[in-house]
Amino acid sequence: MKTIFSYLSPYKWLVIIALLLMLVELSVELVQPLLIATIIDDGILAGDQETIIFWGMIMLGISAIAFLAGITNTFIASHVVQSYGYDIRQALFKKVQSFTMATFIKFPSASLITRLTNDVTITQNVIFMGLRIMLRAPLLVIGSIIMSFFVHAYLAMFLVMGAPILILFLYFMSRKGLKLFGKVQKSVDQVTRKMQENLQAVRLIKAYLRGHYESTRFASVADTLKIDNVKAFRIMELILPVLLFVMNVSLMAVLWFGAKEIQTGTTQMGDLVAIVNYAMRMTGAFSMFSFIIIFFSRAKASAERMEEVLVVEEGTEEISTAPIDFIPKEGEIEFQHVSFHYPSTDTPVLKDVSFSVKSGEKLAIMGATGSGKSTLLNLIPRFFDATEGEIWIDGVEVKEWPLKELRQAIGLVPQQSILFTGSIEDNLGWGDSTATEESLKEAAIQAQIHQSIEQFPHQYDTRVGQKGVNLSGGQKQRLSIARALVRKPEILLLDDSTSALDISTENALWEALEKENATMLVITQKIRTAKGADHILLLEEGEVSAYGTHEQLMESSSLYREIAESQQEGGEPDELHS
Structure with a gap:
């Protein structure tokens, strides 16, 4: 007391x-x-x-x-x-x-x-x-x-x-x-x-x-x-x-x-x-x-x-400011023998995961539910620290980056689209409080949500209900993506963030994102999305089952072929199976 x-x-x-x-x-x-x-x-x-x-x-x-x-x-x-x-x-x-x-x-x-x-x-x-x-x-x-x-x-x-x-x-x-x-x-x-x-x-x-x-x-x-x-x-x-x-x-x-x-x-x-x-x-x-x-x-x-x-001392984050030149600029990511288990359990979620993504590349991450996909993304902005192994960004071990600078370089779109009570403009500006009106509209155009916003009675001043209750799932996902793009991030993390989009809208989104100079890690269950990536990482029960391009995985991975065959071209993906 x-x-x-x-x-x-x-x-x-x-x-x-x-x-x-x-x-x-x-x-x-x-x-x-x-x-x-x-x-x-x-x-x-x-x-x-x-x-x-x-x-x-x-x-x-x-x-x-x-x-x-x-x-x-x-x-x-x-x-x-x-x-x-x-x-x-x-x-x-x-x-x-x-x-x-x-x-x-x-x-x-x-x-x-x-x-x-x-x-x-x-x-x-x-x-x-x-x-x-x-x-x-x-x-x-x-x-x-x-x-x-x-x-x-x-x-x-x-x-x-x-x-x-x-x-x-x-x-x-x-x-x-x-x-x-x-x-x-x-x-x-x-x-x-x-x-x-x-x-x-x-x-x-x-x-x-x-x-x-x-x-x-x-x-x-x-x-x-x-x-x-x-x-x-x-x-x-x-x-x-x-x-x-x-x-x-x-x-x-x-x-x-x-x-x-x-x-x-x-x-x-x-x-x-x-x-x-x-x-x-x-x-x-x-x-x-x-x-x-x-x-x-x-x-x-x-x-x-x-x-x-x-009085909690351990388990808190120190958000301090580093010199201006000490900021991730290239977005190169490398995982070296990374393993992880949550603090409350000894059961490993990730086991000996290694891969690398060069600056500006797009990596698609696939796997069954519970295979560790979202956990892998959470290690990059250091929501959790790896239990074993190392994660490198731009040649610097991730634990050496100050949290503020590390997270300012990352645009995160979570699996569940989270919007805040306020206007659409407020929600887009939440990604970067210094962004101009033009920057917000540019990000909305890239995320394929600008036209939908223009059709609202109050356009960018339209009020968003609690958790975006008055918006559709696809609109919420696109607003979340636009909010991340406003940051102009070096690293863009998308956790199954296009699941509610139709094929044409998703294709237009990926085409717009090709112009974005950012390293992208995309969790997806759609083969057609994975095809457009530079590399595909397939996880199975927390371990790397396969890594390579679509063509390489079709030849080398029976699990990937099984997934591809279960999804007809242009159709909706079935539930992934391990």
Whole structure:
């Protein structure tokens, strides 16, 4: 929690002022019973009206001061927690952006969403409560006990007789609450993940009429969250009855022995009233303890989850700037005996892969599903580092290239076309924020999407829905390709990025890309696409099965011939088989 609450440091003076204002409120609350005792003993019982008016006006005056202090405290506390929330969310988001792909695997996206939203809100609430009442409650209990001994030590002894029991009880309950609410937050992650998954697959769910089935699955995780919440709050609800019982027993003892003291004349009526007032304030403060423990337990669990993200050291990327001449310019790529397995498993995805692509050449990569094609592309921009072997770009080992310069030289078109909410122009410019309007249109023309854009009512200002929901699959793919071309990359990586294009559009695309002075690695399942490449790399279960031109592979590779024969010229490719 130390890391999380260190983000309050910029607001430490505001926090101090808020706490001082809270102490003003607390002081007034602790002084009031003494003033009431004075009014009773020296005013009401003595029949002195002037004393009643004098001390009554003082009570009104200090109450007004406490009221103003409370309003100001609330205003400052609100400013602090909102500023803190902004800072911690920015820090978390920035940290997440620095994660390597291997680190992303350890933190599911649903969990990260919960940490940046729900967990931040919970810590904000507990900070606000801390500046308003969370510290005030225990201080009110301690102050009431001290003032009670100041008023009448004998009666105060009965007031504090249950304190040791309550302290042990509250300690046990806070430990129990921390464990339970940590489990609740994990259940929230499960609900968030299920909602995210269903919203992303809404078309598929409707197409297969699986709404009822998915509702049943969601009900299962929602029920788990409900059960975890019920368990946590059921335990926490035990706190208030126990606190009130112990305090009421203490209060009854004060009243019983206080009445005897008044009868014998050893205690004044005002002193007993003051002790009772302090007892009532303690009871009220203790009643807040159950809520404080609930909020604190949830906040501690949330803070630990956020801190887990912020303290990650290994598995983060350093994006630093290198000298201007230290940039890939030719785009030559060479794999030397490269093997790779993901951090979470020892099963190799790539095994002893070697090949080379000269500057400006086009390499087609083919293979069955799961043969390691996409993984191979991911090693070039260093989303992952090879487990064994070396990858060279322009004669420099890829690990020696600064990430910023390496990735600026690469245009990536992923298998799943990802578009962002905004205009078409915004999405194209996302590839290069400095690109001119002419550059964007030039890239759109190359990607064969310009004519489609011109037909939209607002053309390049047309709004793109979330993930491009209002565009066809082919339009999304071509926009993704145009976005990569805007960068003018030395290396262009296309991960099965033309699967939704018709034959004529794809042919026009490849013809336009021939003019692009970039080294291209193209994952494809279409023989007609592979034919146009300088070389073809055929992968089988992570190993190089064949490498060469179309003609060479037709002669030397039975697997490639099988694929070619299964695809009639101009037809759609069948599923590749190993």
